[in-house]
Amino acid sequence: MATEGSKLAIFASMAANLGIAVMKFIASFFTGSSAMLSEGIHSLVDTSNGILLLWGIKKSKIRPDKQHPFGHGKEIYFWSFVVAIFIFALGGGVALYEGIKHLMAANEVHIDHSSKMKWWNYGVLIGSLLFEGASLWVGWKEFRKKQPTGFITAMTKSKDAATVAVIIENGAAVIGLLIALVGISLTYYFNNPVFDAWASILIGVLLTVVAVFMAVETKHLLIGESADQTDLQEIHNILKSYSELEGYGNIKTMHLGPDDILLGANINFKDHLTVAQIEPVIKDIKNKIVQNNPRIKHIFIETDSIKNT
Numbered sequence: 157m158a159t160e161g162s163k164l165a166i167f168a169s170m171a172a173n174l175g176i177a178v179m180k181f182i183a184s185f186f187t188g189s190s191a192m193l194s195e196g197i198h199s200l201v202d203t204s205n206g207i208l209l210l211w212g213i214k215k216s217k218i219r220p221d222k223q224h225p226f227g228h229g230k231e232i233y234f235w236s237f238v239v240a241i242f243i244f245a246l247g248g249g250v251a252l253y254e255g256i257k258h259l260m261a262a263n264e265v266h267i268d269h270s271s272k273m274k275w276w277n278y279g280v281l282i283g284s285l286l287f288e289g290a291s292l293w294v295g296w297k298e299f300r301k302k303q304p305t306g307f308i309t310a311m312t313k314s315k316d317a318a319t320v321a322v323i324i325e326n327g328a329a330v331i332g333l334l335i336a337l338v339g340i341s342l343t344y345y346f347n348n349p350v351f352d353a354w355a356s357i358l359i360g361v362l363l364t365v366v367a368v369f370m371a372v373e374t375k376h377l378l379i380g381e382s383a384d385q386t387d388l389q390e391i392h393n394i395l396k397s398y399s400e401l402e403g404y405g406n407i408k409t410m411h412l413g414p415d416d417i418l419l420g421a422n423i424n425f426k427d428h429l430t431v432a433q434i435e436p437v438i439k440d441i442k443n444k445i446v447q448n449n450p451r452i453k454h455i456f457i458e459t460d461s462i463k464n465t
Contacts, residue, residue: 162316163210165299165318165319165322166319172288172291173203174285176283176284180280180284182280184196184437192357205239205243205321208235209239209322210293227412227416233413234320236374240244244363245259247363248366248367249362254360255353255355256353258349259354265321278346280338288333291326292326295326299320299323311362324366335362359417381411387449394444400437401423401424402420405421420458423457424459438457441457442457
């Protein structure tokens with residue numbers, strides 16, 4: 157299931173995004189900035205996404221029943237996929253629409269150069285960067301406790317879809333804010349609203365790319381992604397250590413949740429062993445696998461005539 161670290165990252169992100177969304181919408185109302193409006197929508201979508209992820213975590217902890225004998229762990233993957241759709245449609249789509257609309261009407265837009273208007277834009281953007289940066293740091297710190305590898309590897313290999321979603325959202329938010337900051341600065345400097353419109357379009361493209369990445373990664377988990385190579389190698393090492401085995405193979409694993417793995421394997425015992433001798437060995441193999449990796453919660457071992465590993 158999703159960890160308490162996932163919840164902490166989500167709550168931190170929601171608190172930051174909700175406050176930031178309010179500030180951005182107020183600033184957009186007073187300044188008429190399309191990039192600021194896009195950023196406000198982005199933050200509001202991120203806040204809503206946090207609620208969906210928390211709902212997914214809650215649903216994933218429902219105990220197994222007759223209809224779902226392996227539990228509801230994949231609920232978090234489903235809701236993470238829904239979050240990706242929301243980012244694509246409500247985040248990227250609206251930002252692109254607003255940017256293109258303001259780009260087409262750029263000649264009719266009046267730019268207010270008053271210090272009050274600039275204060276709204278720069279104050280909100282800089283404050284938002286601080287809040288989003290703090291939220292990103294909390295999420296990244298929790299994520300790194302389980303994923304000490306490089307950034308790209310950690311993002312693509314992690315099975316904790318909720319925390320990954322929060323980190324990607326917050327990372328995109330920081331980049332989006334920087335884009336908005338540059339766009340608004342260029343708009344004031346050149347007295348041309350085209351830069352503000354293009355900033356909104358770039359934010360839309362950014363969110364679309366993020367949404368596609370999240371959807372692809374979550375899809376693999378939804379349809380059944382195996383444990384990583386480290387986990388598989390540990391299983392091989394355990395099976396190799398038993399002299400009672402003639403061979404083993406057909407090892408299959410699948411993530412039912414971030415911390416819930418199903419394992420199936422075929423093993424071949426040496427011919428001289430009796431059923432009474434085989435049963436305790438199978439029990440010991442299962443216990444050793446679980447002790448070595450507590451995330452493996454479902455183990456199915458079938459005896460077979462496999463000779464080679």
